[in-house]
Structure formats: structure tokens, C-alpha cells
Amino acid sequence: MTQVPLQTRDLVAGKPAVPGAPLLSVENIHVEFRLDFGTVKAVNGLTYHVNERETVAILGESGSGKSVSAQAVMGIIDSPPGFVTDGSVKFRGVELLTMAEKERRQVRGERIAMIFQDALTALNPVFTVGWQIGEMFREHHGSTKKEGLDAAVELMDRVKIPLARDRVNSYPHEFSGGMRQRVMIAMALALDPDVLIADEPTTALDVTVQAQIMQLLSDLQEETGMGLILITHDLGVVAEVADRVVVMYAGDSVEKGEISDVYHNPAHPYTMGLMDSMPRHDVQKDRLNPIKGSPPDLMAIPAGCAFNPRCPYAQDICRVEKPHLHELGEAGRVSACHFVEEVRDARNRSGSRL
Amino acid sequence: MGRYLTRRVLQFIPVFLGATLLIFIMVWIIPGDPIRALAGDRAMPESVRAALTEEYNLDKPAWQQYWLYISGVFQGDFGTDFRGRPVSELMGQRIPITARLAILAFGFEVIIGIAAGIVAGVRKGNYLDNLVLTSTLVVIAIPIFVLGFLAQLLLGVQFPIFPVAGIREGWFSYLLPALVLGSVSLAYIARLTRAALVENLRADYVRTATSKGLSRLRVVGVHTLRNSMIPVVTFLAIDLGALMGGAIITETIFNIPGIGRAVFEGVQRQEGTVVVGIVTFLVFIYLIANLVVDVLYAVLDPRIRYE
Numbered sequence A: 001m002t003q004v005p006l007q008t009r010d011l012v013a014g015k016p017a018v019p020g021a022p023l024l025s026v027e028n029i030h031v032e033f034r035l036d037f038g039t040v041k042a043v044n045g046l047t048y049h050v051n052e053r054e055t056v057a058i059l060g061e062s063g064s065g066k067s068v069s070a071q072a073v074m075g076i077i078d079s080p081p082g083f084v085t086d087g088s089v090k091f092r093g094v095e096l097l098t099m100a101e102k103e104r105r106q107v108r109g110e111r112i113a114m115i116f117q118d119a120l121t122a123l124n125p126v127f128t129v130g131w132q133i134g135e136m137f138r139e140h141h142g143s144t145k146k147e148g149l150d151a152a153v154e155l156m157d158r159v160k161i162p163l164a165r166d167r168v169n170s171y172p173h174e175f176s177g178g179m180r181q182r183v184m185i186a187m188a189l190a191l192d193p194d195v196l197i198a199d200e201p202t203t204a205l206d207v208t209v210q211a212q213i214m215q216l217l218s219d220l221q222e223e224t225g226m227g228l229i230l231i232t233h234d235l236g237v238v239a240e241v242a243d244r245v246v247v248m249y250a251g252d253s254v255e256k257g258e259i260s261d262v263y264h265n266p267a268h269p270y271t272m273g274l275m276d277s278m279p280r281h282d283v284q285k286d287r288l289n290p291i292k293g294s295p296p297d298l299m300a301i302p303a304g305c306a307f308n309p310r311c312p313y314a315q316d317i318c319r320v321e322k323p324h325l326h327e328l329g330e331a332g333r334v335s336a337c338h339f340v341e342e343v344r345d346a347r348n349r350s351g352s353r354l
Numbered sequence B: 001m002g003r004y005l006t007r008r009v010l011q012f013i014p015v016f017l018g019a020t021l022l023i024f025i026m027v028w029i030i031p032g033d034p035i036r037a038l039a040g041d042r043a044m045p046e047s048v049r050a051a052l053t054e055e056y057n058l059d060k061p062a063w064q065q066y067w068l069y070i071s072g073v074f075q076g077d078f079g080t081d082f083r084g085r086p087v088s089e090l091m092g093q094r095i096p097i098t099a100r101l102a103i104l105a106f107g108f109e110v111i112i113g114i115a116a117g118i119v120a121g122v123r124k125g126n127y128l129d130n131l132v133l134t135s136t137l138v139v140i141a142i143p144i145f146v147l148g149f150l151a152q153l154l155l156g157v158q159f160p161i162f163p164v165a166g167i168r169e170g171w172f173s174y175l176l177p178a179l180v181l182g183s184v185s186l187a188y189i190a191r192l193t194r195a196a197l198v199e200n201l202r203a204d205y206v207r208t209a210t211s212k213g214l215s216r217l218r219v220v221g222v223h224t225l226r227n228s229m230i231p232v233v234t235f236l237a238i239d240l241g242a243l244m245g246g247a248i249i250t251e252t253i254f255n256i257p258g259i260g261r262a263v264f265e266g267v268q269r270q271e272g273t274v275v276v277g278i279v280t281f282l283v284f285i286y287l288i289a290n291l292v293v294d295v296l297y298a299v300l301d302p303r304i305r306y307e
């Protein structure tokens, strides 16, 4: 892989990058789906950033808006019915949301790439994998068919698909689940993107393959220095590779921090609930405690703290006033709960299920 | 694939024999006496009657008649009609006329049908989509002979753009009948294309294509269309067979001497050789069309592999 000269890295679709700006920053983003029977508020103020060589995990239950927020970053939300109504997405300090579609396309795939949960449905069933990987080079760099295929073989080698040269003309359904996900990764890495968003890349795979794919992503990141966003509903899967974690509930972050801090010492009742509901190898548990109640109805998100109907610590104020993220002692650690201190004390006192 | 094709072609034989036998029986059990029908009101001399009966094997049991006929067919002999003209000659005259009509109708279906489907599908819910949905529904709902007469009246008589009937003006005289003949399938194709496109545009791989930074044109035109054409192509191939055989109403309205009319007249005169000959040809076309569908399936969708 040839190193791209810095100068081209300093331009984002023709616009100069802002020196010192985070690689990717998402600020106060709002996404809604305007459907016939109501408006689904899928993302409500999410804010986070990723730096080079950094891995950020986005954690949340199903329906918490993880995928939609990633699609907003990529600019691939189904519209209509989906609309980004507020907020900002900056890549190296350059605003993406106001960019013309033509320029946005130069960012998509080239600077920010994405891989999806189920590689079987995310790859086109009627084209060979080599054709699909090669398309990145043909469309973005004007390569010939032959050059595209050669580059595809090289990439397939790089993501450790055995016998890449023989398999480049196979179709997606001719690969195993793990190999298919490697094909997805190869395709996403084709143009050496600065940011890779992986939306639950291992959920469809069995446990050993999950670990292999995570390892691969982590190795590739080491190699390229890209920023990595790992979307997951299972912190255990990404605990080994992520640096920081953003915990999402009802389309907004409720807690952020270094992964080990959050993992060992959650500072939001929702995060605590998530930890207690999942199996952990470091803590002996007699049984798992799922969070009570069901995820919020995104057409009618509760007033105040969105988590209040399910929260064992909820007080009157929680039903009226939305808690803002406030900083805690540790570096970069924030939590959006009116009663952070009390809740943490209570958990520590009870000797907890930690 | 090669072995599959051989097997399929071999399967033609029993299907072909079965179908022709059925047609033969149906023609044979039509009540009435073909020779009497031929003679009309005049009295026919007994010697002529005997000669005709002998020549057309009408005195033999049905299975023997069938056997004699089918062994002739395999030698390229489709028999003669009651005027002594070889049926193959009649077919040679009539088939090109119907084929021209069917090919034009087919062209309309492919070009207009698919284009309308795409226009409707890419912007689901806008006015063009509604236009396509409503107009296709109207076409599907109206019986084809009403549609035919309406077109004839409007575009042949009121605004004489096209010839009212006949085929004296070459290809041009086929345009209107072909549009009528293809109209219903055209409407189905438009709807089928639209539905497939709408469905596939929501597919994960389309989102992947967009996230690769491809243009909308490429996302729709390459990544979505190829998958959406699978049901459409199936319909089209089968329809090509149906167009050849189903032209009888259109041919009657526009007075076009194709095979539809020939079959119709053959049935009226109880000319078994004519009816069986032409229908046998149509069965053959259907079989080929079906085979083409299966092959196209495998070409369009690599997940389908025939062993």
C-alpha cells in the first residue's frame, strides 16, 4: 500500500482541512423519520468525536439509533422519510452536512467508509466479489477492469482471505459468513479511508469468527492509523479493542468515557443495566438481569430523562427535566443523570454485581 | 449447465407428444363431419367423399390418425388442408405475419413497460408514479377487444394516423395492432418493474453501493436494476410465447391474416391438420420460451445453478 502524500490528506473534497480538528466530530445531531402515522425521532442530540488511531465504541440496545446516526455521518439515510434536522458532522473540521452531494460522494468511501452487519445481504448477490471491490477503484480512480481486479486480489490477501487470486471471481454466496465479512472489510478499506465505521460487524457471526474479525479490524487499524467506530450492542465484543465508549439511549448519549472506566465502573443507571444484563467473563454471576421495561417509543419519547420509566432511581425531577451530560472525575468521562453521585454510591455500597 | 440443457431438451419430447395428442383428441371429438362442412349445402358425390376420407385417414381410429400424423410431422410433413394445399405452406405464409406483430408488441412491452416501471419506481409516490399506476390499472381492467376497437376508432378513424385495418402499408400498419396486442403485458411489465425496483432499492446492498460513493445513476442503474430485472425477464420470455398464440382477437379486429386467424378458421372448418399443425408450432414456441427463461435466470442470478 502506497502512503498517500499528506497534501491530499489535507484537502476534503477540495476544501482545506482545519489543522488540529478531530478526525471526525459529530455534534448535537438530530435525525427523524417522517412517516404517515407519526414522526420517529431516531437520533436526538448525539455528540461524539474520533481521533486518528482511535477506536470508539457506540453501545446501545436495539433501536437506540446507532445505525441511523452512522448513516447520518455517511449521508446515506433513506430520504424521504428520513431527515437530518439539526447538528453538524465535521470531517477534519470540514462540515459534511451542508456539502453538495457531488462533493459528499468524494468523502463517502474514500475518506469515510462503512461496513454493515450482515455481509450476505450487504453485498450485491449478482456480482463477483472482485467486481464489487474493484468497483471502488474503477469509479473513484478510473482504473481499468484488470487493475480493479488486481487491486481486489491484493486487498483480499490483506484481509487474509485464503487463495485470493482463485476466489476473486466468486460470488458472495459462495463464501462463509466470516469470509464474506472480510470481503466487506476489504471493500471498505480499498481506498484507504481515514475513518471506518463498522456497524455491528460481527453480530451475524459465531463467537470464534467474531474474535477473528475484531482482531483483523484492530490489526488493520494499527497498520493504517485510521479512526475506527465500532457499533455494537454487546460491550464484551469490543472491550478488548476499543479505547472509548459512547453509550446511547433513545438517540442520545447518556454516558461516555474510557472503556475500562465505563466497563468496570458505570456511571449511568442505563449503562449499569446493560452491564448487569450481559454475560461477563470477569465477573461471576448467578443470573443475568435484563433491564426492566421496554425501549422507548421513539414517536413519544418520555419527557425529562428518556430512561425514567425504566430507571430504579427515578425521582420527580427526572420526569420533568432532561439531564445534561456533566463531567465526572475521570478523563473524558461524562454522564447524563441527575443523580450520578447517589447512583454510583448506591451501586458501590451494595457491593454490586460488578 | 450443458447437461441440464440436454436433459431439458429431452424433456421436450414427452411434453410435445402429450400436448399434440391432447390437441388432436380435442379436434377429433368436435361434433360434426368435416367433409360435410366442406361440401356446404351442395351434395357431395360418394366417390369424392370416399377419396377424402381415405386421404385424411378419417376412417381409421383416432390413435392411428394421430400416429400417422405425428410421424409425418417428424419428417417435416404437416399434412394438407382440405383444398390439398400443404399446411406447412399455410404456416409459412401466416407465421411471419404474426411474428412481426408479436415482435413489435414485444418491443413496446420492453421499451415502454420497463421505462415506465423505472420512472415510477425510483421516485415512488410522486406524480409520475401515480400516473403509471393508474394508467396501467386502466389498461389491465379493460378487455382487450374494447381496447382494440377504441384504438382503431380513435387513431384509425377519428384521427387517421394509422391504417384502420389490413397490412398493406408494411411495418407501419402493424404499429397500432402491436400496441393493442402488447398493451396488457406492457402494463404488467411496468408494474412488475416498479415493484421489483421499489423493493430492491430498500435492500442492504443498495445502501452499501451508496456508501461506496457511487453516483445515484450507478446505484440504481447497475446495482438495483440488474436484480430487479429477474422477475421481469421471466415474464417477458413467457409472454413472447403468449403473444404468438394470443393474437387472435387483435388479428380479427385489425383484419390481419396471421396464425391466430388461421387457427380460428381451421376450427370453424374442422380442418384438423391446420389446427393441430399450428398449435403444435405454438407448443414448440412455448417450450423454447420456457427454456430461455430458465437459462436467463441462471445468467441474471448467479445463485441459481442448474445441475
Ligand SMILES: Nc1ncnc2c1ncn2[C@@H]1O[C@H](COP(=O)(O)OP(=O)(O)OP(=O)(O)O)[C@@H](O)[C@H]1O
Pocket (backbone or CB within 6 Å): A033, A040, A042, A060, A061, A062, A063, A064, A065, A066, A067, A068, A069, A078, A081, A082, A233, A298
Ligand atoms: N428507513 C427508516 N424508516 C423509518 N424508520 C427508521 C428507518 N431506519 C431506522 N428507523 C427507526 O429508527 C430507529 C433507530 O434505528 P437504528 O437502526 O438506528 O437502531 P439501532 O440502534 O441500530 O438498532 P439495532 O441494534 O437493532 O441495529 C428505530 O426505531 C427504527 O425503527
Ligand code: SF4
Pocket (backbone or CB within 6 Å): A268, A269, A270, A305, A306, A307, A308, A309, A311, A312, A313, A314, A315, A318, A323, A336, A337, A338, A339, A340
Ligand atoms: S436522570 Fe433520573 S431517570 Fe434518568 S437515569 Fe438518572 S436517575 Fe434515572
Ligand SMILES: [Mg+2]
Pocket (backbone or CB within 6 Å): A066, A067, A068, A199, A200
Ligand atoms: Mg443497527
